[in-house]
Amino acid sequence: MEREQHIEVRPPSAGGNTEEYWLNMGPQHPATHGVLHLIVRLDGETVREVKPELGYIHRSVEKMAENLTLLQNIHLTDRLDYLSCHMNNHAVCMVAEQACDIGVPERAEYIRVIVSELQRIQSHLLWWGAFAMDIGALSAFLYGFAEREKITDIFERLCGARLTMNYFRPGGVAQDLYDGFEQDARQACSDILYALDEYQRLVTGNLIFQERTRGVGILSRDKAIGYGCSGGTARASGLDYDVRRDDPYGIYDRFSFDVPVATAGDCYARYEVRMEEMRQSVQIIEQALKDLPVGPIQAKAKPVLKIPKGLQVFRQVETARGSFAMTAIGDGTATPLRVSYRSPGFMHVAALHEMSAGFKIADLITILGSLDPVIPDIDR
Amino acid sequence: MSEPAVPSALEPASATETVAAPTSAIADWIRDLCGDQEWLAWVVITLIGLGALAALASVSAMVLVWMERKVSAHMQLRLGPMRTGWHGALQPMADGLKLLFKEGLLPRTTDLFSYLLAPFIPMATALLALAVIPFSETWQLADPELGIIYVAALSGMSVFAILIGSWGSNNKYSLLGGMRAAAQALSYEISLLLVLMTAVLMSGETAMQAIVQSQEGYFWNWWLIRAPGVGFIAFIAFIISATAELNRAPFDFAESESELTGGFHTEYAGMAFAMFFLAEYVHLLVAACLGAVLFLGGYLPPVPALAFIPGPVWLLVKAFGLVFLFMWFRWTFPRLRIDQLLNLEWKFLMPVALLNLLAAGALRGWGWL
Amino acid sequence: MSNPRDILGPQRFSQSHAAPKLIPPNASVTKRYFIRVVTGVTSLLTGMRVTIGKFFDPRTTVTQQYPENRDELKMAERFRGRVVMPHDADGEHNCTGCTLCEKACPNGSISVLNTKHASGRKILGKYIYRLDSCTLCNLCIEACPFGAIEMGTEFELATTRKEGLVEILNKKAGRL
Ligand code: SF4
Ligand code: SF4
Numbered sequence: 024m025e026r027e028q029h030i031e032v033r034p035p036s037a038g039g040n041t042e043e044y045w046l047n048m049g050p051q052h053p054a055t056h057g058v059l060h061l062i063v064r065l066d067g068e069t070v071r072e073v074k075p076e077l078g079y080i081h082r083s084v085e086k087m088a089e090n091l092t093l094l095q096n097i098h099l100t101d102r103l104d105y106l107s108c109h110m111n112n113h114a115v116c117m118v119a120e121q122a123c124d125i126g127v128p129e130r131a132e133y134i135r136v137i138v139s140e141l142q143r144i145q146s147h148l149l150w151w152g153a154f155a156m157d158i159g160a161l162s163a164f165l166y167g168f169a170e171r172e173k174i175t176d177i178f179e180r181l182c183g184a185r186l187t188m189n190y191f192r193p194g195g196v197a198q199d200l201y202d203g204f205e206q207d208a209r210q211a212c213s214d215i216l217y218a219l220d221e222y223q224r225l226v227t228g229n230l231i232f233q234e235r236t237r238g239v240g241i242l243s244r245d246k247a248i249g250y251g252c253s254g255g256t257a258r259a260s261g262l263d264y265d266v267r268r269d270d271p272y273g274i275y276d277r278f279s280f281d282v283p284v285a286t287a288g289d290c291y292a293r294y295e296v297r298m299e300e301m302r303q304s305v306q307i308i309e310q311a312l313k314d315l316p317v318g319p320i321q322a323k324a325k326p327v328l329k330i331p332k333g334l335q336v337f338r339q340v341e342t343a344r345g346s347f348a349m350t351a352i353g354d355g356t357a358t359p360l361r362v363s364y365r366s367p368g369f370m371h372v373a374a375l376h377e378m379s380a381g382f383k384i385a386d387l388i389t390i391l392g393s394l395d396p397v398i399p400d401i402d403r
Numbered sequence: 404m405s406e407p408a409v410p411s412a413l414e415p416a417s418a419t420e421t422v423a424a425p426t427s428a429i430a431d432w433i434r435d436l437c438g439d440q441e442w443l444a445w446v447v448i449t450l451i452g453l454g455a456l457a458a459l460a461s462v463s464a465m466v467l468v469w470m471e472r473k474v475s476a477h478m479q480l481r482l483g484p485m486r487t488g489w490h491g492a493l494q495p496m497a498d499g500l501k502l503l504f505k506e507g508l509l510p511r512t513t514d515l516f517s518y519l520l521a522p523f524i525p526m527a528t529a530l531l532a533l534a535v536i537p538f539s540e541t542w543q544l545a546d547p548e549l550g551i552i553y554v555a556a557l558s559g560m561s562v563f564a565i566l567i568g569s570w571g572s573n574n575k576y577s578l579l580g581g582m583r584a585a586a587q588a589l590s591y592e593i594s595l596l597l598v599l600m601t602a603v604l605m606s607g608e609t610a611m612q613a614i615v616q617s618q619e620g621y622f623w624n625w626w627l628i629r630a631p632g633v634g635f636i637a638f639i640a641f642i643i644s645a646t647a648e649l650n651r652a653p654f655d656f657a658e659s660e661s662e663l664t665g666g667f668h669t670e671y672a673g674m675a676f677a678m679f680f681l682a683e684y685v686h687l688l689v690a691a692c693l694g695a696v697l698f699l700g701g702y703l704p705p706v707p708a709l710a711f712i713p714g715p716v717w718l719l720v721k722a723f724g725l726v727f728l729f730m731w732f733r734w735t736f737p738r739l740r741i742d743q744l745l746n747l748e749w750k751f752l753m754p755v756a757l758l759n760l761l762a763a764g765a766l767r768g769w770g771w772l
Numbered sequence: 773m774s775n776p777r778d779i780l781g782p783q784r785f786s787q788s789h790a791a792p793k794l795i796p797p798n799a800s801v802t803k804r805y806f807i808r809v810v811t812g813v814t815s816l817l818t819g820m821r822v823t824i825g826k827f828f829d830p831r832t833t834v835t836q837q838y839p840e841n842r843d844e845l846k847m848a849e850r851f852r853g854r855v856v857m858p859h860d861a862d863g864e865h866n867c868t869g870c871t872l873c874e875k876a877c878p879n880g881s882i883s884v885l886n887t888k889h890a891s892g893r894k895i896l897g898k899y900i901y902r903l904d905s906c907t908l909c910n911l912c913i914e915a916c917p918f919g920a921i922e923m924g925t926e927f928e929l930a931t932t933r934k935e936g937l938v939e940i941l942n943k944k945a946g947r948l
Contacts, residue, residue, distance in 0.1 A: 046575050053664060068579070068741060095878035098909040159652060159738025162823055165479035169834045176848075183852035183923060189909045197910065198850065225822040230812035231653060231737045384579070385740045388662050478823045481835045735823045736816065751809070 043071060046384075050079045054157050054388045057398030059372070061387075068383045073376040077402045084403040088362035093119040093193060093328045093351070096362065100349075101187035103366060104400035106146035107342035109139045112191035114349040117272060117338040119193035122330040122353060130318045131195035132274045137208060137311045138181070138190065139340075140304040144215055145174040146343035147301050150395040154294065155226050157392035158235050163226055170218045173211050177204070193328055195321030205312055212305045219301060227298070236291040240378040240390035243288055250374040253367050254345025255300060256394055259285045259292035266341035277314075278307045290393040297395070327357050344368055344395055368394070368401040430541075452544040456533055460526075460685045465495035467684040467726060474730045502680075505673035513670065514571040521568030522675040525561050525682035529689055532557045536692045537612045539702050539714030550611040551599050554693060558595065558648055561686065562588035565650075565667045568679075572670035580666030583656040583741050590748040591647040594640055597756035601637040602697040604763045605630050615701035622705035627698040633763045638698045640756045642728065645690040647744070649683070651729055653736035654744055687726055695721035847925040852908045855882075855901050856924040857941040865942055867920035869896035876915035881906040887945060897945055903929065904937040 046063045049055040058079035064072035084103060088096050093115060100111035113135060120127060127135075152167025175185050180201050182190040190197050226232050242252070247260035257264060265282040267275040283299035285292035330336065330353025339348035345367025354360035371394040379387045430448050437444035469484075469492060476483025484491025509515070535550045537543040547553050562584055569581025603609050605626050606617040618625050626634045647654040658666035665671075668679050695701055699721045702714030739747065799807065826832045836845075847853070859865050869886045880902075887897035913921055921941070931937065 044575065054662060068583075091878050095876075095911065098878060098907055098911070155737065159655075160736065161475070161652075162479045162734045162826075165481065166826075169480050169832075172834065179851060180848040181850070183848065183850035183910065184908065187907070187909075189911075197914065201850070221822055224818045225735075226737070226819070228815045229737060229819050230808075230815045231739055231743075233815075234743055235737060235740060383740055383742065385662050385738075474827070477827045477833070480826060480832050482833055482837070485837060731820060731823065735819050 041067060048387075054391065055398075056153065056391070056396050059391075059396065059398050059401070061375070061391075063384070063387065065384060068385075070379050070382055070384055070387050073379050073387065075372045075375055077372075080399055080402045082399075082403065085362050085364060088359065090358060092357045093122075093330070093359065096359075097191060098187065098189040100364075101189055102399060103364060103403055104342055104344060104347065104368070104397045105186055106149060106397055107142060107344065107347070107400075108186070108188050109135075109142045109190060110340045110342040111347055112189065113139060113273065114338050114340045114347055116191045116193050117340070118336045118349050118351050119328050121338065122334060122336045122351065123193070123325060123328045125194040125324050126322050127194055127273075128319045128322055129316045130199075131320045131322075133311050133315045134196050134200060134320065135191060135273055136275065136278070137308055137315075138178070138188075138196075140307045140311070141174050141177065141208065141211065143304045143343045144211075144301050145171050145178075146395075147297050147304075148174075148215075150297065150343075151222065151226075154389075154392040154395075155232075157388050158232060160226055160229075160232070163222070166218070166222070166225070170215060173214060177207050177211060180204075180207075192321060192324075194324040195319070197321075199320045205315070208308060208312060212308055215301060215305055219298065222298070227294070233291065235385075235389055236294060236393070237287075237289060239290045239382060239386045240393060241288045242374060242378050244286075246374065246377050247288070250377065251370040252345065252374060253370070254341065254343070255293055255297045256345065256367075256371050256374075258283060259296045260288035261286040266339055266346045270339060272338065272340060278310050280304075280307050290389050293393040329353065329355060329357055330359055331355060339365070342367065344397065344400065345371070364403060366400045366403065368396050368398075372396055372401050452534075453530075456530055456544060460530055460533060460688075461681070463688050464681040464684040465499070467687060468495040468498065468681075470723075470726065471684075471730055474727065475734045478731075478734045499677060499681075502673055502677040507673040507675055508670070510572070510574075510670050512573045514573060517567045517571030518670075519571075519675075521564050521571060522671065522678035524564035524567070525686065526678055528557045528560045528564075529682050529685035532689045533685065533692075535611050536689065536696065536718075537615055537701060538718055540612070542715060543612060546610055546612045549609050551603055551609050551614070554611075554689075555592075555596055555599055559588070559592055561648075561682075564679075564682075568671070569667040572667070574670050576663045576665070576669050577667050580656070580658060580663050580669070584650060584667065586741065587647055587650070587654065587656055587744060590745055591644045591752075594748060594752045594756040595644040595648055597753070597760050598637050598641045598644060599697070601633065601756070601760045601763045602626060604760065604767055605634065605637075607767070611696055611701075615696055615703060618700040618703060620703075620707065622700065625698060625700040630763060630766060633759055633766060634698060636755065636759045637763070638694070640752055640759065641694055641698065642725075643752055644748075644756075645694065646729060646732060647748070649686055649690055649729070651687070652733040653738050655733075655738060656741055656744065687729060688722060691722035691725035691729070692718060694725045699725075847927055849925075851923070851925045851927065852910055853924040853926040854903055854908070854929060855906065855912060855921050855941070857899060857921050859943055863943050865920055866918045867896045867899060867916075867942060868918055869894060870917070872915045872917065873912035873921060876911045877906075878909065878911065879905045879907055882912055895945055896942060899941040900938065901941050902938045904934075 043064055043066045046065055048061040048063055050058040050060040055061065060076040060079060062074040062076060063070055082102070084099055088099060091099065097112050097115045100115050101108035103111055119125065148167045148171040150167075152164040152171075155163030155167070178188060178190075179185050181204060182188050182198060184190075242250075242256070242260045244261040247257045247262050252260070252262070253264065253266075261284060263282065263284045266272070267280075268282055280303045281299075283296045283303065285296050330351055332353055332355035334353045335350065336353075337348060337350045339346050341347075346365070347367060348365035350361075350363045350365075351359040352361045375387075375391065375394070379390045382390070429451070430444075433447050433451075434441075434444045437447070472491070472494060473483045475481075484494035487493040487497050509518070532554050534544040535547060535553060537546065565584040565588075566581045569577040569584070572578075602614065606614045608614045608617055618629070623629060627638050628634060630637075650656070650658065656666070658668070663669070668676055671679060695718055700717075701721075702718040704710050704712060704717050838845075857865050857867060867884075869884055871884045871886075874882045874884045882902075883898075883900040884896065885898040885900065886894045889895045908923070910923060913923055
């Protein structure tokens with residue numbers, strides 16, 4: 024009965040003998056992409072207030088990280104944003120590399136970029152399907168998955184796992200590319216470009232889709248900065264910021280790519296930005312495949328990686344959702360004293376109320392879908 | 404200008420003629436058997452007819468469920484059910500059995516009477532509407548003089564099921580679904596009626612059988628083609644408003660899975676859910692048959708030379724073509740939002756249907772039809 | 773996030789992807805309305821063409837008939853199914869009981885229990901592997917200096933018996 028204290032009796036809204044009411048969306052709800060719980064105050068169909076409630080999939084990852092070595096921590100970050108696990112691994116690896124002063128061989132750097140970008144596409148494809156399904160285009164969900172499957176297969180052949188890759192290691196990557204990887208990656212890229220055109224015809228151009236997304240869930244640039252949004256969500260609001268370009272890590276400064284930015288800040292802008300990001304990722308992959316050098320894939324690392332006592336290391340990467348950052352403080356032993364993660368999704372869900380108040384309940388679903396939430400990433 | 408011919412339907416139908424007795428070989432045979440006991444013949448014929456209807460409804464619902472699964476699967480790069488019988492043909496049976504054996508849940512907070520009443524309504528209205536669909540000259544259970552009005556009245560009834568069920572469920576999601584369905588049905592009823600009236604005006608008949616007969620001959624006599632433009636626009640408007648009336652995507656607000664989890668049937672389980680589920684498909688068949696009767700010549704073959712193929716086959720072929728169209732829509736389009744749906748009706752569909760009705764009236768008045 | 777390039781610039785997209793702007797800015801309301809109706813209907817029809825194409829093209833089917841195709845299913849060579857310890861023809865394995873894998877495992881899924889050989893040296897007694905707590909992360913395999921364990925390609929790991937989830941990988945005690 025704790026909940027009932029939230030319920031305020033409001034004067035009836037203008038023009039009718041109506042009453043506002045609360046609706047619990049989730050944690051078991053088809054549109055919350057997992058176990059997100061939204062407490063929504065509604066006036067008829069109109070959303071007045073949204074309170075996201077977290078904690079249903081909290082696993083104390085940061086506390087667990089204090090008992091594990093940096094090498095062992097990598098596989099835990101697979102389980103944060105499971106759609107960007109290569110990028111998450113990258114952040115941990117960079118922290119370890121900076122703390123213990125490990126260099127990374129050229130080939131490993133290229134491999135990292137290629138698989139990260141492949142995964143960005145893979146993640147966006149899943150988002151595309153799920154977003155379209157939130158709006159009601161059910162077939163699109165399967166189309167997105169069918170295309171994503173090709174990249175997942177590449178990952179399976181490359182590192183043996185389809186979802187929790189655990190592929191990056193401090194000082195390189197776990198295994199070298201398999202024979203035929205380059206051809207597979209090129210094939211996947213051209214398939215994606217073809218598929219994107221098809222998606223354009225099926226969903227993007229569709230009148231109903233445009234009606235449902237244009238002008239819905241507007242997040243102004245100031246609010247985006249205020250809430251700490253990043254990634255596609257912030258770029259759709261006119262915030263021209265991409266970690267890959269503005270705080271280059273790895274070898275991202277060697278590639279030429281555009282950072283798509285839109286100014287509208289609505290669901291359609293977020294959609295367009297992400298669609299364009301896929302094309303840009305394809306460009307990066309093609310450039311990286313062209314220059315891929317031969318050589319070792321892992322630097323000779325010390326057997327035990329210790330963060331020196333008192334040293335605080337912060338590294339951030341651009342995941343498919345935005346900027347993911349890891350901070351680790353060392354105490355001179357093999358396990359870090361404190362680890363903290365900054366996950367992009369948390370800020371986006373925090374901004375949900377800002378975006379959806381005043382829109383219809385169906386728009387709330389659209390807005391949530393356009394934020395591309397991954398619940399284990401929001402709720403660590 | 405000469406006096407326009409007064410369409411026969413505009414004359415008041417006498418009350419005694421409203422229900423024409425079905426005539427067919429079987430009916431005649433039963434009448435023979437019963438001799439002068441006419442009431443007995445009437446009872447037997449009616450019972451047989453109702454049984455046949457119920458059988459048709461359940462079989463076609465099963466076929467449609469299977470078809471929906473297969474169509475959606477193949478459009479979604481899948482194969483759909485493959486293991487129960489040939490390409491999963493027995494899957495609807497398996498579904499039905501599963502639902503039959505499931506526990507009929509009664510949530511504690513439901514309003515029991517309305518909660519239990521609701522599942523029966525959609526099936527009843529669907530069966531009643533099926534009764535006036537002419538499958539051939541003689542295969543029609545009843546041919547009331549105002550057949551079209553009767554069907555329109557029944558289609559208005561089915562929204563009560565959703566309203567009552569959603570109210571009885573005592574669940575906010577259900578209630579939202581029910582309220583949406585009510586708003587939607589109220590608005591689209593108008594354009595549906597306008598379209599039906601267009602058909603009545605074009606053919607000059609209100610009885611189903613007579614409307615089919617008015618399209619006798621080659622396929623260019625069908626109202627879809629024969630009335631220049633008007634028929635086509637009426638057909639499109641019919642498809643849109645029928646999709647809305649059927650609560651199918653892209654207008655499936657009453658359920659809208661991704662928003663309201665299950666909409667009005669969130670709380671229903673087991674057989675109660677199965678009744679909603681199957682009735683939805685019988686309604687689909689009724690709407691498709693209605694479309695075929697009004698615009699595609701009903702049971703008439705496209706060219707008279709093909710008349711050796713019996714009428715019911717033609718009607719079902721056309722109806723299933725329309726059903727495929729409905730399914731195609733459902734698996735392609737995103738869902739609209741409720742206010743956009745109402746805008747579409749009031750700002751686009753209803754004016755178009757109204758103008759179309761005027762145009763049909765003008766064509767009729769000038770004797771071009 | 774202060775960044776010199778933070779400017780409210782115009783939309784930057786490659787042109788092929790930008791939404792078509794068919795409605796001229798100075799069109800009258802009626803004209804806009806009709807253009808919208810026509811482009812809208814066209815867009816709906818284009819979408820329908822995509823789905824019907826998939827419907828009639830059997831090559832687009834991507835799903836597999838899973839339990840039936842068990843025999844053809846080949847997992848990738850590197851697939852990480854579960855930890856296995858290969859044994860040679862004589863039933864011997866390479867594990868020396870060095871416990872490096874045990875230390876590498878983040879979840880404590882491996883317990884290496886050593887015994888004493890008759891000669892007094894330490895050898896592997898039992899190699900206990902707990903599939904129920906294993907995250908299939910591959911760290912133990914990478915840690916093993918003798919190549920004594922590897923990842924199996926078995927993928928049907930679901931079971932209804934809890935006991936099968938903890939097993940002893942070595943068939944006999946280690947050699948010297
Ligand atoms: S795969 Fe990972 S979790 Fe499993 S036993 Fe090896 S190290 Fe432990
Ligand atoms: S499996 Fe390898 S690492 Fe583990 S105890 Fe045996 S030899 Fe050592």
